[in-house]
Amino acid sequence: MTTRIPTLAAWLFRLAALWMLIGLVLGIVMAASHDHTLSPVHVHTNLLGWATLALTGLLYTAVPAMADNRFARLHFWLHALGLPVMMAALAAYALGHTAVEPVIAVGAIAVTAGLAFFTVNLFRTL
Numbered sequence: 001m002t003t004r005i006p007t008l009a010a011w012l013f014r015l016a017a018l019w020m021l022i023g024l025v026l027g028i029v030m031a032a033s034h035d036h037t038l039s040p041v042h043v044h045t046n047l048l049g050w051a052t053l054a055l056t057g058l059l060y061t062a063v064p065a066m067a068d069n070r071f072a073r074l075h076f077w078l079h080a081l082g083l084p085v086m087m088a089a090l091a092a093y094a095l096g097h098t099a100v101e102p103v104i105a106v107g108a109i110a111v112t113a114g115l116a117f118f119t120v121n122l123f124r125t126l
Contacts, residue, residue, distance in 0.1 A: 004064075005006055006061065006064050006067035006068065007067075008060055008068075008073070008076055009057040009058075009060035009061045009067055010057075011076065011078065011080075012053050012060065013057045015049070015053050016049065017050075018048075018049075019045055019046070019048075019049025019050045019083070020046070020050035020054075022028065022045050022049065023042055023045040023046040023091035026038060026042045026045050037094050037095065038091055038094050039095055040090055041087055041090050041094060044090060045086060045087055048079075048111060050089075052079075053079065056075070056079075056115075056118055064126060066121050067077075071117045071121035071124070072117075072121055074114065074117040075114045075115065075117040075118040075121065076114070077114070077116065078110045078111065078113050078114030079111050079114035079115065080107075082107045082109070082110025082111040082113075083107065084108075085103060085107035085110065086107025086108050086110075087107070088102050088107075089103035089104040089106075089107060090107075091097055093113045
């Protein structure tokens with residue numbers, strides 16, 4: 001039996017896999033260098049990138065009706081665009097560039113808004 005994965009879920013899985021690799025490489029680099037300055041980036045990359053994107057992709061796969069509406073598209077784009085902004089700014093902040101703190105907020109707000117659309121979509125669909 002073959003299950004068709006909604007296109008949106010497939011893209012979420014692809015992004016999740018990329019963020020997983022980024023998180024793993026960052027963890028290895030930190031361990032090898034004994035410099036854990038970027039641990040907040042490592043943690044958020046794995047949680048918001050790998051875990052959250054993969055889990056939302058699984059829900060879109062389990063409930064395909066969730067994947068075919070504007071809430072799903074808003075979730076995808078806000079999360080996909082907000083996360084790299086947030087991670088780059090968080091890395092700069094951790095390295096001492098405190099002026100980027102508002103940029104972290106912009107990325108975090110985008111990701112949070114995306115996940116809010118996901119939540120509304122979940123409640124509307126189920």
